[in-house]
Structures are given as structure tokens and as C-alpha cells.
Amino acid sequence: MPIDKDMPLTEQMKFDLEAENFSPEEIELMEGDQQLDADGGATITFGAQMQAPQGHFANLAETMDDGDLAVIVDELLEAYEGDKEARSDWSSTYAEGLSLMGLKNEDRTEPFPGASGVSHPLLAESVTQFQAQSYKELFPAGGPVKTQIMGMTNPQVEAQSKRVKEFMNYQLTHIMEEYEPELDQMLFHLPLSGSAFRKIYFDDKLGRPVSKFVSSEDLVVPYDSTDLITCMRITHVIKMPANDVRKYQASGFYTDIELGEAYDQENSEVQDRIDELDGAKRVYTKDNIHTILEMHVDLDLPGYEDANEAGESSGISLPYIVSIDENSSKILSIRRNYAEQDALKIKKQYFVHYKFLPGLGFYGFGLIHMLGGLSKSATSILRQLIDAGTLANLPSGFKARGLRIRDDDQPLVPGEFRDVDAPAGEISSSLVPLPYKEPSGTLFQLLGFVIESGKSFAAVADMKLGEGNEVNPVGTTMALLERGMKVMSAIHKRMHSAQGKEFKLLAKLFADTLPPVYPYQVVGGNQAVKAQDFDQRIDVIPVSDPNIFSVTQRVTLAQQQLQLAQAAPQMHNIHEAYRRMYEAMGVQNIEAIMPPPPQPQPKDPALENAELTSGKTAQAFPGQDHDAHIVAHIALLGSLVVKSNPQTFANTQAHIMQHISLKAQEEVQEQMAPQMQQMQAAQQGQPMAPQQQQMMQQVMMEMQTKVAQREAELITEFMENIDELVSASQEDPLVKLKELELQIKAQESQQDLKESQAKLSVEKEKMENKEKTDKAKIDQQKDAVALRSAIAIEKLERETQQKVLDKAEKMTKNIQDAFNKGI
Numbered sequence: 001m002p003i004d005k006d007m008p009l010t011e012q013m014k015f016d017l018e019a020e021n022f023s024p025e026e027i028e029l030m031e032g033d034q035q036l037d038a039d040g041g042a043t044i045t046f047g048a049q050m051q052a053p054q055g056h057f058a059n060l061a062e063t064m065d066d067g068d069l070a071v072i073v074d075e076l077l078e079a080y081e082g083d084k085e086a087r088s089d090w091s092s093t094y095a096e097g098l099s100l101m102g103l104k105n106e107d108r109t110e111p112f113p114g115a116s117g118v119s120h121p122l123l124a125e126s127v128t129q130f131q132a133q134s135y136k137e138l139f140p141a142g143g144p145v146k147t148q149i150m151g152m153t154n155p156q157v158e159a160q161s162k163r164v165k166e167f168m169n170y171q172l173t174h175i176m177e178e179y180e181p182e183l184d185q186m187l188f189h190l191p192l193s194g195s196a197f198r199k200i201y202f203d204d205k206l207g208r209p210v211s212k213f214v215s216s217e218d219l220v221v222p223y224d225s226t227d228l229i230t231c232m233r234i235t236h237v238i239k240m241p242a243n244d245v246r247k248y249q250a251s252g253f254y255t256d257i258e259l260g261e262a263y264d265q266e267n268s269e270v271q272d273r274i275d276e277l278d279g280a281k282r283v284y285t286k287d288n289i290h291t292i293l294e295m296h297v298d299l300d301l302p303g304y305e306d307a308n309e310a311g312e313s314s315g316i317s318l319p320y321i322v323s324i325d326e327n328s329s330k331i332l333s334i335r336r337n338y339a340e341q342d343a344l345k346i347k348k349q350y351f352v353h354y355k356f357l358p359g360l361g362f363y364g365f366g367l368i369h370m371l372g373g374l375s376k377s378a379t380s381i382l383r384q385l386i387d388a389g390t391l392a393n394l395p396s397g398f399k400a401r402g403l404r405i406r407d408d409d410q411p412l413v414p415g416e417f418r419d420v421d422a423p424a425g426e427i428s429s430s431l432v433p434l435p436y437k438e439p440s441g442t443l444f445q446l447l448g449f450v451i452e453s454g455k456s457f458a459a460v461a462d463m464k465l466g467e468g469n470e471v472n473p474v475g476t477t478m479a480l481l482e483r484g485m486k487v488m489s490a491i492h493k494r495m496h497s498a499q500g501k502e503f504k505l506l507a508k509l510f511a512d513t514l515p516p517v518y519p520y521q522v523v524g525g526n527q528a529v530k531a532q533d534f535d536q537r538i539d540v541i542p543v544s545d546p547n548i549f550s551v552t553q554r555v556t557l558a559q560q561q562l563q564l565a566q567a568a569p570q571m572h573n574i575h576e577a578y579r580r581m582y583e584a585m586g587v588q589n590i591e592a593i594m595p596p597p598p599q600p601q602p603k604d605p606a607l608e609n610a611e612l613t614s615g616k617t618a619q620a621f622p623g624q625d626h627d628a629h630i631v632a633h634i635a636l637l638g639s640l641v642v643k644s645n646p647q648t649f650a651n652t653q654a655h656i657m658q659h660i661s662l663k664a665q666e667e668v669q670e671q672m673a674p675q676m677q678q679m680q681a682a683q684q685g686q687p688m689a690p691q692q693q694q695m696m697q698q699v700m701m702e703m704q705t706k707v708a709q710r711e712a713e714l715i716t717e718f719m720e721n722i723d724e725l726v727s728a729s730q731e732d733p734l735v736k737l738k739e740l741e742l743q744i745k746a747q748e749s750q751q752d753l754k755e756s757q758a759k760l761s762v763e764k765e766k767m768e769n770k771e772k773t774d775k776a777k778i779d780q781q782k783d784a785v786a787l788r789s790a791i792a793i794e795k796l797e798r799e800t801q802q803k804v805l806d807k808a809e810k811m812t813k814n815i816q817d818a819f820n821k822g823i
Contacts, residue, residue: 056340059333061255068302069331076295080235086223094193095269097368100375116386120378122454126367131187137544143169146543160533163522182213189215190356194366198352200505202513209509217270225362228351234296242288254332262290262327291326319347352502355494374454381447388439397433499542507540558584605632612652620658629659634721664710668703
């Protein structure tokens, strides 16, 4: 709205200024700067920053000098042509490699007319396998987005994470209809060229964020570039119909200047080869297609120079987006490419680079670079084998001049015999076939070697994980998968990382550009919590697993987890292990065949007392009438059954403590609710500043302190009630009965002790008598032994004396006999 500084600031002007996004503070400043004139009018004094309300992202080209624009467009177009020339060899290699796909059969006349023009499908098979495998991993049926909670978790943050996940999947699968087909197309181009790009931006025509596929030939960067973040110049080549250009001009997005008729420009070498494979070519030349060069570049624009603290030009180039019509060499728009509140003026990112293999420079390597030679060799060998078979089946040679064959210009058909005039008499002497050989077995083996080498690199070979009845262990299967799919695993991790960057850019666009409410009823909150949900607590990541890249690997890993869970069920969640197994197998609606285990539900105090009495435990829940529950459970503690059962008494007391803790938390949260609401209102969905984070931490610490104090008060009251119960239990008849029972048992024990002592005395007397008897027996035995010894000695003495007498008598007799004989 144009404002005359000599006009008074009326209410209508205030309304118009608000419509132009002037803040209330700025309008108030204008009112304060009014000076009343003599005729009662007012003069408004605008500061240097209070000029025409164009906004931070206004089209600066409309206010710049034509001479300055001409200098800028000449420099940028020269830089663009240099960037294209710097990658000319890359474009030639890519274009030549596209012919190896074998999508179009060649009509060859060399080395002979009708020679085989077939191409081996090694490259096409590898590309198709990669595209099919990656497509289902990066965009599953349930949506490609999942969320991860950063930091500590609680039920509120978990509900927020679920809302963000559902909203982004809803946008990508239902609202952004172009996302899935664009992803499908990108995954086919990526393994060929080695690089593909996604452009994430807000489309004014659609009124929502979009994520478009940008092929590598349509995104040009300088020679020295290494990545998109540090790249000094990014040029996106856009083919746009003249009618769309006119729409942008009418809406004010582009400068309304005369561009003239767009003329057909010569296609690039890559585009010519793509058209050849597609079987398409431009015939109608009146479509009037403009080539728009959208350049993300750093410039030091005249009149918009970066200023230092002293207000002087710093000479630093700032990020801008410059749109140029290449046909007319005119600038359509120049817009700032950094956030308005960004003091560092960091370039905003719109592109995400997907790489197949890292490569040696900015662009990645694809299968054309890695398998191009093998694919070309396989095609050459295959054609040689087919041509050899053709020549062997349809031989040619030399014929004698005099040999005449009827209808010799027509080939023989099976079963046909023709008349021949052979002057030499023998036909064989007039015909000499050329010595064509059968297809070479060695060449066939070489073809197999080349194919296997290519498949091994591209990881598309079928791996035999088990033959016949042989079943490999899970660990062996995992090792085979890891060894055979190393290349694919690394590629999948690179794509997972790139898709994560894409989702973060989309999440920021969703939070900043879409309405601040959810378009449907949400769970765990109201629709207006959308602005607060997209904060730093939730990280948006792809649902794909960077470590799992195939169904076989996912099922094998889930099977191993299930086996471990079954081996030690006390340490695992068996239900979760089976659920993951079903998910790996791709089973839909798992809850229908395996219902989730029932979750604990709040119960009334009577049911909780019944469970506690039966020996079970009870659980307290937020929102219950904690005072009523505590009174009911204290009454249970005073019952005879609970007093006589220590375990039930302890379980009931622990359950009361749960209610005390929840009651204290809810009371403190209610007291501090206004303070928390003020902080949330000040944040308004924006990332928290360091001071806000510090204040939040202080509030949380204060809340924890108050909760602890309140819990101490409630526990003290509870312990006083317990003491009263203990005092009352001293007059309990049951306790007296128990004491009497103990006295009786003590008396019985004393009687048993006396009986035992009496038995011990009897046994002692018996032992003493036995000892005396044994001693007397021993003495008798000693006397008997002594008597027998004396008798034996006496007998021995008598026998000895008798022997002496007998010997003496015998000697006497001998002497007598001798004497008698001597006489």
C-alpha cells in the first residue's frame, strides 16, 4: 500500500499497514513520529528501515538498475556455460553408457548385413534389481517416515511423536501425489548416472510443499564443488511452458518483462540418447518452452550490500536465488536465500544429493561407470557367439563359374532338391564353402565369467543359502548375506542418510508453511497442537533400516531374535518378538491374528482391595480420586486378615505410596500450570532459545522440589495412621489369642525338656550299671586267666621234673646195664 508521508495516519491506513505485515510496534512508531501541520493534518517520518513494504523475500530485480542487472546476467550466464563445459566428459560418458542398456535393438550391417544387434541385459538387469529392491525399502506401504524422540521420553512426548509421524506419512502418501512416482523415477536414474537430486520447496501454485526429482543432467555445479552445502553456485535447469512463466509474472513472483518467443535449443548429448532409447523426438516446435536457469549463488548486489556494525559495506557476498530466462538472457527474479532473523545469513538448502557410489568428485559413480566395460564386453562376446552360429548354420563360399543352379537367388528350404548342371561331373568339386567354425566353447565360458563378475559387483546374483534338505544356521545365513551384499548395504546406507535430510527439510516446511492445525482429529491432543509438535524434541527419520536392505535379511534377523527370546522367555518380551517376525514377513493387520496383551486399567478401591487380599499387587493411575483410594486402603490395613499376613500388608502399603506420589505430582502440576502455559505461548512452536531452555530447566527443578515436599507431607500423615493401627492392634483379641498360644507352646516345650532330662538320667544310670558289670566281668576274666596261668606253670614244672626223673632213671638204668655187662 503506497503511503504519502504528508497524509494523516487514519484507521484505514492502520488496517492497511497491518495487512502489509507491519507489526503493532512499527505502526505505533509511525503514530509517534507524526507531526501536526498548521491545517490539522499530519506528516509521517519514516526511518531508513521503514521504506516500501516489500518484505524480506521480495523480488529485488524490480527495484534494481537495468545496467546492474545486465552485468549480473552476463556474469552468471558465462559462469553457467563454464560449469557445463567443465563436466562435458562426464556427460559424454553418461550418454555413451546409456546405449549399453540394450533397450533398443540395432540393425547392423557390419561385419555382414543382418549381423546380431542384441545387447546383453547385464546393466539393465542390475538397474532393475536395484530399483525394485530400493523402492520397497524407501517407500513401504505404511509410509516412509518414522520419528525418534530426542532426550527423555514421557507419555506426552510419545503422543507428540506419533502425531508427527502420522501427519508426515499422511502428507507423503495422500496429499503429495507426486512424491511416490518421482521417487520411483529417481531410483531408476540413480544407478545409471550415479547421482540424483531432490528439490524440496513450497509451490505457490499448489499451495503446499513439494519434493521433486531433479536429474543429474539438469543440476549444474562448478568444477571445484565437493558438496551442496559449500557449493558456490548451483544451477537448476527448468523447462517451463510460456503460459506458466506468464502466470508467475502475473502473480508477481517473476518480473513482468517481455521475453519474446522461446526458440528450440539444441538438446544435450544425454537428452539425445534418452530420446533415442525412448523412441521419442520433438516434432511440434510451437510449444514455446522457456529454459529457466534458477541459480543459487552468492552475490554482492549493488544497493543491497552487506554492512558491518559501522554501516559500511563489508564486501561479503550474500546468498540469493536468481532466475534467468536463457532464451532472452533476462533476469526474472532475485530473492534473498537466507532467513530474515538469521544474523549469520546462512544459505538455505533446497536440494538433497542422492549418491549411488561416492565417486572422486561432486557427482557419484553409477553402474555405467563401474559395469560399463563389463557390459560392453558381454555384449560384444554375445554378438560374436550369435554371429558365429548364424554363419555356421547358413554357410557361404565360392562356386565354379560353369556350375549352374536353378533359382540360385532363392535360399533352399528343408526337404528341397534342385537341379544342378555340374560341368566337372561332381558338385563338390565346384563348391568350396568358407571354413566357418561353430560358436567357441572358450568364448562361451568367457561370457559366463564376465556376467558373473558383473553380477557379483552389482549384488544381483542369486545366493544359494540351502540346497536340498540342508538348512544353514541363522548365524551362517547372516554371514552369507553380509558377505554377498556388502556393496548394496553401503549404497542403501547412503540413500537412507540422504532421505533423512530430505525429511528434515520437509518437516520444517510443513511446520512453517502449512496451517497451524492438523487437518483431521488426532489422538493424544487437539488439532491446534501442530505448531508445537514440530520442535527439537522429535527427529524425523526414514522408516528404512540402514543395516537391513532386503526381505531375506530382515526375516533372518527377526528369526534369530525370536529364537533368543524363546530360549530365555523370562528375559524377553515374547509378544514383541513374534510381532517383529510378522512385520519382517510383511503380514498386514497383525493385531487381528495376534492381539496385543491387555494393558492395566484403572479400578475402583474395592476391586483393588480384593486383589491385594488375594495376594496380588495393584497399580495406581493418574486422574484417580487418590484420597478415596488411600482411605479405602488404610481401612484394609486395619482388617484382621491383612494384619496377620505381612506380605499383603506390605503390598497394600506400597500401593498407597503410588497414590501418594501421583497425588503430589498432580497437585504441583495444577499449581504451576499457568507458568507452563505462559512459556509454551512464548515459544509458539519455535525452537527454544538457550535462555528459554535454562528457564524450562529451572521450572522443572522447582516442580520436582515441590513434588518431593508434598510427598513428604502426605507420607507423614500416612505413617501417623499406620501408628494408630499398630496401637489398636495391641488390644486385638486375636493378638491375645496368639500370645496364649505361644505360652502354651512354651509350657509344652518346658515339659518336653523335663521328660528329656529324666530320660537322660535313666540312661546315665543304665550306663553306670553297665560299666560296673563290665568291670566285674573283666576282673573275673583276669582271675581266671591268672589261675589258668598258675595251673599251666605248675603243670609245666611237674612235667619238667618228671622228664628229669625219667632221664635220670634211664641213665641209671643204662649205667647198671653197662656195669652188668662189664662184670
